Amino acid sequence: MDDTTAQPSVALHIGAHKTATTHLQRSLLAASDDLRGAGVQFHGPRSFRWGEPSLQDRFQIAQKPNGPVRAVDPLAFDLLRDGAQRLVLSEENFPGTLMNDRGRLRRPLYPDGPRRIAELAGRLPVDGVDLFLGIRHPTRLLNSAFSQRLHARRDITLETFIKRNAIELVDWVGLITRLKGIAGVNTLTVWCFEDYTALFPQIVAGLVGPHAAPLVAPLDETMHGGLSELAVTLLLADDTVSIKDAMRACPVDDGNPRFDAYDAEAHALGTEFYAAQLAQIDAMDGVTRLRP
Numbered sequence: 001m002d003d004t005t006a007q008p009s010v011a012l013h014i015g016a017h018k019t020a021t022t023h024l025q026r027s028l029l030a031a032s033d034d035l036r037g038a039g040v041q042f043h044g045p046r047s048f049r050w051g052e053p054s055l056q057d058r059f060q061i062a063q064k065p066n067g068p069v070r071a072v073d074p075l076a077f078d079l080l081r082d083g084a085q086r087l088v089l090s091e092e093n094f095p096g097t098l099m100n101d102r103g104r105l106r107r108p109l110y111p112d113g114p115r116r117i118a119e120l121a122g123r124l125p126v127d128g129v130d131l132f133l134g135i136r137h138p139t140r141l142l143n144s145a146f147s148q149r150l151h152a153r154r155d156i157t158l159e160t161f162i163k164r165n166a167i168e169l170v171d172w173v174g175l176i177t178r179l180k181g182i183a184g185v186n187t188l189t190v191w192c193f194e195d196y197t198a199l200f201p202q203i204v205a206g207l208v209g210p211h212a213a214p215l216v217a218p219l220d221e222t223m224h225g226g227l228s229e230l231a232v233t234l235l236l237a238d239d240t241v242s243i244k245d246a247m248r249a250c251p252v253d254d255g256n257p258r259f260d261a262y263d264a265e266a267h268a269l270g271t272e273f274y275a276a277q278l279a280q281i282d283a284m285d286g287v288t289r290l291r292p
Helices: 021-030 032-037 076-081 113-123 138-152 158-164 172-180 193-208 229-237 243-249 264-282
Strands: 009-013 040-043 086-090 129-135 185-192 287-289
Touching: 009 193, 021 032, 021 086, 021 193, 032 040, 040 076, 076 086, 086 193, 113 129, 113 172, 129 172, 129 193, 138 158, 138 229, 138 264, 172 185, 172 264, 185 193, 229 243, 264 287
Parallel strands: 009 086, 009 129, 040 086, 129 185, 185 287
Antiparallel strands: none
């Protein structure tokens, strides 16, 4: 659908890691043909990885602060938009990595994200972008982050990981404060991972618009299965064992609980910290937190 009578709008889902980002992206991708017919063009990881120019490269976003500024291809936006009135971009790697090479949360959370988003917003031929972000309970996020690290490397013990990553480093308030201060952000919508299933229709409506939201159904599948306690024990004891073999040999079931690095007291502290963060987010002007 090509309508040049009105300026197109852009939704940028920066999808913090471990917040059901992959499920949302694949659900949108599955409906992409129907969405195009409704005037919505979706681009996710398949458009920005695996040999394709990244979102940073398409719009010449510097990898580091004060990096070289290069001219942007004037056709870059039109090629992505392809005549649609709503352009939806979802790329969790765009704001940077969650952790550094030493298995420590980067400080502050996603330190490069606000700068990159500001540069992108300034290079798009539209009046700002609508920003979308999922957040998650701190100890649950760290649990998932440790499991994810095991997929790449096993050079850190669980005890060291916990010591390096205090709960209060999962500072959503700090990140959202920096995001809402970006001049090129029109709206900032936030939701909790814990409410993702119930909020799916609202999230999609915000991204693609209420008229196109019924075209997107949540995929009935788990994107990244969790590890069991026995699987993690096996992986840490033998670095020759693959993740797939460990998951196959030690699946999560009634007799083999899901891996959990934190005890009840730590989870309770995380819940208290998370609740305080949500209260601060709810009080922020210019931020909308979706609720079931």
